[in-house]
Amino acid sequence: MDVLKVLFHVNENDKWPVALTNASNFLKDVGPGNAEVVVVANGAAVSAYADAAGGLVERMNELAAAGVLFEACRNALGMQDIAEDTLPPFVSVVSAGITEIARRQARGYAYIKP
Amino acid sequence: MDVLKVLFHVNENDKWPVALTNASNFLKDVGPGNAEVVVVANGAAVSAYADAAGGLVERMNELAAAGVLFEACRNALGMQDIAEDTLPPFVSVVSAGITEIARRQARGYAYIKP
Amino acid sequence: MDVLKVLFHVNENDKWPVALTNASNFLKDVGPGNAEVVVVANGAAVSAYADAAGGLVERMNELAAAGVLFEACRNALGMQDIAEDTLPPFVSVVSAGITEIARRQARGYAYIKP
Numbered sequence: 433m434d435v436l437k438v439l440f441h442v443n444e445n446d447k448w449p450v451a452l453t454n455a456s457n458f459l460k461d462v463g464p465g466n467a468e469v470v471v472v473a474n475g476a477a478v479s480a481y482a483d484a485a486g487g488l489v490e491r492m493n494e495l496a497a498a499g500v501l502f503e504a505c506r507n508a509l510g511m512q513d514i515a516e517d518t519l520p521p522f523v524s525v526v527s528a529g530i531t532e533i534a535r536r537q538a539r540g541y542a543y544i545k546p
Numbered sequence: 547m548d549v550l551k552v553l554f555h556v557n558e559n560d561k562w563p564v565a566l567t568n569a570s571n572f573l574k575d576v577g578p579g580n581a582e583v584v585v586v587a588n589g590a591a592v593s594a595y596a597d598a599a600g601g602l603v604e605r606m607n608e609l610a611a612a613g614v615l616f617e618a619c620r621n622a623l624g625m626q627d628i629a630e631d632t633l634p635p636f637v638s639v640v641s642a643g644i645t646e647i648a649r650r651q652a653r654g655y656a657y658i659k660p
Numbered sequence: 661m662d663v664l665k666v667l668f669h670v671n672e673n674d675k676w677p678v679a680l681t682n683a684s685n686f687l688k689d690v691g692p693g694n695a696e697v698v699v700v701a702n703g704a705a706v707s708a709y710a711d712a713a714g715g716l717v718e719r720m721n722e723l724a725a726a727g728v729l730f731e732a733c734r735n736a737l738g739m740q741d742i743a744e745d746t747l748p749p750f751v752s753v754v755s756a757g758i759t760e761i762a763r764r765q766a767r768g769y770a771y772i773k774p
Contacts, residue, residue, distance in 0.1 A: 436648045443678065443774065450557065450589055454644050457621045461642035475678055475774075507685045528689035530682050530772060534664045537770035542651035544644060545659045545773045546557065546589075550762045564671065564703055568758050571735045575756035656765035658758060659773045660671065660703075 437468045439541040441533055443475035451546040452491050455500055464498050470536060471495075474505035474529030481523050482514045489520055496522035505529030551582045553655040555647055557589035565660040566605050569614055578612050584650060585609075588619035588643030595637050596628045603634055610636035619643030665696045667769040669761055671703035679774040680719050683728055692726050698764060699723075702733035702757030709751050710742045717748055724750035733757030 438458060442451045455469055471492075473481065480488050481504055492502055502523045509516060509525065516525050526532040537543055552572060556565045569583055585606075587595065594602050595618055606616055616637045623630060623639065630639050640646040651657055666686060670679045683697055699720075701709065708716050709732055720730055731752045737744060744753050754760040765771055 434652070436645065436652065438644065438648045441772070454588070457642050458644040458648070461621075461645045474682070507689075528685050530666065530686040531664065531689045533772055534666045534686070534770040538662070538664065538768070540652070542648040543657055543771050544555070544647055548766070550759065550766065552758065552762045568702070571756050572758040572762070575735075575759045654766070656762040657771055658669070658761055 435466055435468055436462055437536075437539075437541040438470070439533060439536045439543055440469070440471045441543065441545050442471060442473045442477045445477050445480055447546050448477065448480050448488050452488065452495065454544070454546050455495055459495075459498055459500075468541075469495075469499070470501040470503060470541065472503045472505070472526070472529050472532050472536075474508045476508075476512075478504045478508040478514060479512055481519050493520065493522060503529070503532060505532075549580055549582055550576055551650075551653075551655040552584070553647060553650045553657055554583070554585045555657065555659050556585060556587045556591045559591050559594055561660050562591065562594050562602050566602065566609065568658065568660050569609055573609075573612055573614070582655075583609075583613070584615040584617060584655065586617045586619070586640070586643050586646050586650075588622045590622075590626075592618045592622040592628060593626055595633050607634065607636060617643070617646060619646075663694055663696055664690055665764075665767075665769040666698070667761060667764045667771055668697070668699045669771065669773050670699060670701045670705045671757075673705050673708055675774050676705065676708050676716050680716065680723065682772070682774050683723055687723075687726055687728075696769075697723075697727070698729045698731060698769065700731045700733070700754070700757050700760050700764075702736045704736075704740075706732045706736040706742060707740055709747050721748065721750060731757070731760060733760075
């Protein structure tokens, strides 16, 4: 099977649990070596990365260990006064979430909005 | 005109009416022979398939008769204890909704989240 | 850099502010000459075009001046009894929003649901 490339777009905090479950089930279904998974957070949703007590960072960390990339929109971090150096080490900051989503789709990533 | 391939992703029950209206209007607009339409339900939304009294199954059945494919995520059915043999005959079960969505996009289906 | 083609799908009125901010940030990030941006509104969201007092039309107008295309689904306008000649001059009407979204994706537009 070809490697399946999937991008999850998360822009509201209440969508995080579903997004993480979707990513996890997807990896189980195809096998980690058969997928490239990126989660792009923008808007309000970037705050979950900075919420160590929220219980989601631990699940993200497990997925990151399984190869999932987590990205945060710099514009959104700025809007919410979240300093980049307070983010977990598995989070990459991109200059603009929408640009990242557009570029990835142009490179063959399937778009999924949980 | 080329055949237009469209995938509707439904993961919340309150999105079903809009999704079915979208699919219906789309088929009217392009003509049934000019489109391939798939509806992939995962998460909470799979329960609508099993809700014969909800009024949506009848509309789905009409669309299925017009060629629309309806699919349900096996993970989601399991989470909600919905037995596959209780689903309407027009519903196909797929091993994981996200995998199905990724594969269809890789094969040229446009993604639409109602 | 190649021109990035992006389509924003808006079908609920409460998603408009985020969609317009996303489009604006995206243009700032890549530069107006490096992007083609289309906003396709269907469902309830077409009413924002006709709501001159709502404060969104002015922001849309600025984006339209920067090259963003705004489109409205004719089916949705009809459902809400909105006459096409009452829409702002920057809005184009398309026969069906879903068809437009499918066609644009087939032509390489990335899909984004704010």
